[in-house]
Amino acid sequence: MQDKYYVGAYWGPRRETALECARRAELFFHMLARCDPAFSQWYRAGRGFPRDLPGWPVRPEMKELETLFLKGRNRTDVGKKVIEDMGFRLMVWNAKKDAIHVHLHCGGYSPWGVPNSCLLNPLWKSAVWERLVRSPVLAEVLTSVATAWDPDYAMASSSQMVDLVEKRGSEVRVGWLTYLSRRLGTLPPLPAPVRIEPVGTLGWLLVLSPEPMTASNPEHVALTTRVRELLDRAGLIERPAPRPASE
Incomplete structure (x- = not known):
C-alpha cells in the first residue's frame, strides 16, 4: 500500500479570541503561499457559490478570517448555544480536483475537548501533493505551521x-x-x-x-x-x- 502523507500540528488548551486566531491564520496562509503556488488560493463551503469554482473564495485577511472563525464555533444540540471553551473551527481547500484540505481548530481551552490543531491533508490521491512531498517544500510548510500556530x-x-x-x-x-x-x-x-x-x-x-x-x-x-x-x-x-x- 502506498504511504499517505499528511501534516499535523497539535497544541493543548490555549484560550484565544477569534481575532487572535485570525491573526495566526493570516500569517499561516501568507507563509503557505510563499511555499508553493498550489497554496495561493483557498475556498470554503457555502450555498450559492459559482459552479465553475471549488467553493467561495477565501481572502486570507484577518477580518474575513475572524468572521469565518466566529461562524465555526461549536454549539449545543439543544438551543444552539455557543460552547465557548471549544474554540473555533475552519475548513478550506485549494482546488476542485486533487484538493488539499486545511482543517483548523484553535482557541479551545477545555481540558477535556479535542486538542487544538492544524492539519493539511489530501483526501484523495493528488498529483500536486505527491510533487510537494518529494521536494524540500514540505519542510517549509512545517516551518510555516510552527511559526504561525506555535504548536x-x-x-x-x-x-x-x-x-x-x-x-x-x-x-x-x-x-x-x-x-x-x-x-x-x-x-x-x-x-x-x-x-x-x-x-x-x-x-x-x-x-x-x-x-x-x-x-x-x-x-x-x-x-x-x-x-x-x-x-x-x-x-x-x-x-x-x-x-x-x-x-
Whole structure:
C-alpha cells in the first residue's frame, strides 16, 4: 500500500479570541503561499457559490478570517448555544480536483475537548501533493505551521508510519519531519542522518531523511523508532494530561 502523507500540528488548551486566531491564520496562509503556488488560493463551503469554482473564495485577511472563525464555533444540540471553551473551527481547500484540505481548530481551552490543531491533508490521491512531498517544500510548510500556530509539536509523515511507531494514543508523534517546541524540554543528541534546524526561538525541526520515509522500508521504520525512543528517554514524547487554561 502506498504511504499517505499528511501534516499535523497539535497544541493543548490555549484560550484565544477569534481575532487572535485570525491573526495566526493570516500569517499561516501568507507563509503557505510563499511555499508553493498550489497554496495561493483557498475556498470554503457555502450555498450559492459559482459552479465553475471549488467553493467561495477565501481572502486570507484577518477580518474575513475572524468572521469565518466566529461562524465555526461549536454549539449545543439543544438551543444552539455557543460552547465557548471549544474554540473555533475552519475548513478550506485549494482546488476542485486533487484538493488539499486545511482543517483548523484553535482557541479551545477545555481540558477535556479535542486538542487544538492544524492539519493539511489530501483526501484523495493528488498529483500536486505527491510533487510537494518529494521536494524540500514540505519542510517549509512545517516551518510555516510552527511559526504561525506555535504548536507543542508538528509532523509530516504517512499515517502508515504513525501506526507502526506510535506507542500511546496521546503521545508526541514522530515522523519523517518533526517539529518540537522548546516548551517540551531539551533536545538530546540524535543519530545521523538526522538533521536539526532551529525554527526561530520557538523550537526545532528534525529532518530524519532528505527523501520521503516509507512504512514499507525497514530502515526507515527502524530510524524513526530509534529517534522516538531517544526523545522518549529525554521526556519529550509523553504528553501530560491537559489542565484548564486558567491554571
